[in-house]
Amino acid sequence: MRTIELRGDRALTNEDLERKGALPESVMESAKAIVDDVRERGDEALRAYCTKFDGACPEDFRVDDEVVRGALDMVDPEFVSALRRAYDQIRDFHEREVEQSWFSAKPDGTILGVKVTPVPSVAVYVPGGRAQYPSTVLMDTIPAKVAGVGRVIMLTPPQRDGSLSAYTLAAAAVAGVDEVYAVGGAQAIAAAAYGTESIPKVVKIVGPGNAYVAAAKRYVSGDVGIDMVAGPSEVCVLADSTADPVVVAADLMAQAEHDPMATCYLVTCDPALPARVEEATERLVSQSPREEITRASLEHGVVVVAEDLERAVDAVNVVAPEHLELHTANAFDVLGSIENAGAIFVGPWSSEPLGDYVAGPNHTLPTGGTAAFSNPLGVYDFVKRSSVISYSPAGLAADAPAAQTLAQGEGLWAHALSVGLRRRLVEEGAERFDDPVAACEDATRTAWPQALEAPGTPRLDFKVR
């Protein structure tokens, strides 16, 4: 890990972090080429990329429902009960996120509100390249089901022998995924965004993945809904001298082992801590079966040493990490100053992997600095809100003059007419115009009766230089 020392008032910057954007440009380019190809050639391209990147391509991408259900009998009962405990706690947390439609009536009888409607179909991406992610099946699917999504399809890459992990399939059975497809990477995202002969097009794609998956989601966004950029994992540990260096080392390694592109940050106001953490990391990492990935990730990790806790907190807000652990005295006092983090783990007992698996909040979280403006995956990602506006005649009469004046100021004649015609009906005590020809006469007087000087022209005379 490289060290950045913040002396005096020097603040951490994105240049210090060598971060040019949420995802590397070269990865964005590769993902774009794959997506465009799958969009054009469908299954043929899908098969080619599947074979190239995953080493095998199943004959049929769709996994039989019987196989999915059967996976529950193939895994240890302890694994199933761990899945069920996680399921219950994740569901309980997400049920609190449900947003109801609401309507409110004004005294004049006008009704305003919001209608909440679930997205009809989603694809949940479940990573499966360098590790298996049954926990992600639960995290992606439970909020979708709580929101009322009718069709949840799951995309996950096949293993080298063309099969899928029984653990991942068992999780799909527990979570109630509707259809499973053994396809992954940027090509899977393209397939769900545009549809192929064998993969259905959906309305929204959610879930985490490596940089290629995240880049593909970002590229198709707009043609299809996405949740966020949820790319290679990140952790930032904010620690003072009360932190245990061994625990901090394990917590950094827990995210580093996901992916060589995962990023770890240690931000501290204790100048002695980084060396102790590094020493513990050295002792631990050589015992890990994932040593190679872990080392590759830690290699580009960043240590920030600040002069005091306040400046350390400012640095954390610039990092805007996916996960933040607060290993400080009185950690809850620090919480109020944290502005940018996907999930915040407060105090020494709050191991980040508890949040990955069982605590209940979602582990699909924004990365690459996007925690500055994105949210954890939640029930709100699976619904749309429609505003509802229903005027009464009295409400129309009350609001019409202001609406017509604003329309006149914008020079939008038919906007004003739409309101003005109804205003005339209210004033005449009628519901519709009996004589359409008469109704259309002298329409400008109906549209904008206000004496504004020159409709559509700004009154202030200023020039933009």
Ligand SMILES: NC(=O)c1ccc[n+]([C@@H]2O[C@H](COP(=O)([O-])OP(=O)(O)OC[C@H]3O[C@@H](n4cnc5c(N)ncnc54)[C@H](O)[C@@H]3O)[C@@H](O)[C@H]2O)c1
């Ligand atoms: N942000 C979050 O919420 C979150 C949660 C869980 C996991 N993750 C991250 O998900 C990722 C999982 O990654 P993974 O690799 O194990 O599985 P993955 O399923 O995300 O990616 C595997 C796929 O990547 C594609 N791929 C690999 N190399 C490629 C290349 N050179 N060019 C184009 N495509 C390529 C292949 O198609 C392969 O199927 C990790 O980065 C992990 O940190 C993030």
Ligand SMILES: N[C@H](CO)Cc1c[nH]c[nH+]1
């Ligand atoms: N830490 C990951 C999110 O970055 C989630 C996860 C799943 N399994 C283990 N970890």
Ligand SMILES: [Zn+2]
């Ligand atoms: Zn993890």
